[in-house]
Amino acid sequence: MSLSRPGLFVAGLIFLLTLGTLGAVALRAETGGGLSPADWAAVRFTVLQAFLSALFSVLLAIPVARALARRSFPGRGAVVTLLGAPFLLPVVVAVMGLLTVYGRRGWLGSVFAGLGLPPPDIYGLEGVVLAHVFFNLPLAARILLMGWLAIPAERFRLAAHLGAPVGRVLEGPMLRTLLPGAFLTIFLICLTSFAVALILGGGPRATTVELAIYQALRFEFDLGRAALLALIQFGLCAAAAALAFGIALPDAMGGGLDRTVRRWDGSRIVDALWIAAAALFLLVPLAAVALRGLGGLLEMPASVWAAAARSMAVALVSTALAMVLSLALALRDGRAAALAGVLPLAASPLVVGTGLFILVQPVMAPASVALPVTALVNALLTVPFAVRVLSPALRQIEARHGRLADALGLFGVARLRLVLLPRLRAPLGFAAGLAAALSMGDLGVITLFAGTGEATLPLEMYRLMGSYRTEAAAGAALLLVTLSFGLFWIFDRWGRRADAH
Amino acid sequence: MLTLTDLRLAREGFTLAADLSLPPGVTAVIGPSGGGKSTLLDAVGGFLAPVSGRVEVDGRDITALPPAERPVAQLFQDGNLFPHLTLAENVGLGIAASRAAARDPRVAQVLARVGLEGLGDRRPARLSGGQQSRAALARALVQDRPVVLLDEPFSALGPGLKQEMLALAAEVLAAPGRLMLMVTHDPEDARSVADSVVLVADGRATGPFETGALFADPPPALRAYLGD
Structure with a gap:
């Protein structure tokens, strides 16, 4: 059997899960009534928050990335690693950390109260943008850092020698190439963000389309309206993705960030301030979670442990599925596979969930399929990231060993078993770690389907927060972070042990 | 036993023609850099489909066969293991x-x-x-297999070790009915190990020439390459 054949079926499956569920939803949509003013407000807010989040993330990332590119200092490696952490961090946990620091009754709130200032209001647009910047600034910084490190050292030497303005001559072109792609990537991520809007948004002026879908389904049981909103959400994402397709999306997963480039411009103090500010911005909320969580561990009800077990099971199933799907896609060249590899980025998880909800509802009670559907949707959402890790690795393997494999007649399953999989172990481990961590921390589709008995750990934590059991929620947060990062570390470590052979 | 009939090969802006027949033994393929020596081997090995012509081994037409199904074993310049x-x-x-x-x-x-x-x-x-x-x-x-292709697999080894490996290869692979076809950019290799030589230059592969005779009286293209 040809190695590229399964990819065709996988591509078909992904089209079905993203476009097919959209179709199921479209059939139920009540377009007669059109959009209410509240719905238009949701659309405006969605686009506005995504735009601002992407803008601030990218703009603030520039000085941080530049500072990291040209300064070498003890602990630099840790800072660069820290930049990778928010991607893996469960959204609920980060939001809790931000609330602890920036919330009305948080640390900043106490400082403001002490100074006689009105308390900061983290709910609404400001909070949503803040949380999105927290997640995406590091991503943007990594993308730009790679861009900076890609400029050959000789050019900086030449510029210094000639006294040429480094910014205009070297950095400008690089930024012009990378910034649009980075901006669009983050814009796309923020368009479909749900958990942040769920906790920090809400209310007529701070509702995203995704949140409106959730409300329509969960509180009003209005399938028709949810369907219409789902169509709009897909339209927004497709428009953004179409824009992004023309621009090469930058790869933030790459390594090689531990070099610095010797430069003769810029102020060391300013750079140090930017790096310190970025590190603090990321570390303080994380520390807040850790501190509160330690105290809260004892206050957790037994339901938390059951939820943790469910989350682990879902994460493992989702990871296995994601790896199979991504590998099949990565093994196949061609437009169908490439499109299937990015389509889930444009799809909203709640839209997919809504579609599945519609399909399942006549036959089974949604609550009974909550966990399998969550595993499926989580796998779907991780596929684009996994494919972007596996594809370049596969290309490299084929370039180095393909000819020998051809000459020895190694094709199909034999090629996979003897050549490809052994050499893919490191990227597979990393991709599996990503998938596991993302699934573990996911708060999305599960909110639509789960009753009281099927909660995953993030949902349980959200419910604890909602009933003001903040200490118990903090404990759950610490448990969730530990499990998420733990799973990532286990898979990634497994992948990297291959080099020891 | 290896016959190339009216073979025409093409690669980005470069063509090679070959029409020759090689007996068993050790044959060296020599010629200027970029002249097409590896291209010729790729065609025999099945990694380059010819524009026209045939490749035959012991009378059997192998032109359409993929590399693994050809009666050919190959050693590349690197990545052999x-x-x-x-x-x-x-x-x-x-x-x-x-x-x-x-x-x-x-x-x-x-x-x-x-x-x-x-x-x-x-x-x-x-x-x-x-x-x-x-x-x-x-x-x-x-x-x-009856044909063994060597595309300078020992070139990274240093002159002494390379000589040793070539001698070992010739000795170990020597068998009645087997052809060892080796690309080399060092004429000394051809002189020390090969019975016959194929010259690839100016878009043509010509030969086989008996080694001693060829180096005793090189044709103009070879003379230019040898720089005598």
């Missing part, structure tokens, strides 16, 4: 597409033949360049 497999497993792949083939008694035999006895369980990274070359040679040997 899989780094994640042991020597025995690498050699075993010449017998069957399975790691278990490493246990076939022929594997130990050929490893001993090339002087790597007892090293079957090592991975390539733990061996010297010379030893890795011998392992690749062992696999070509165990494949037991």
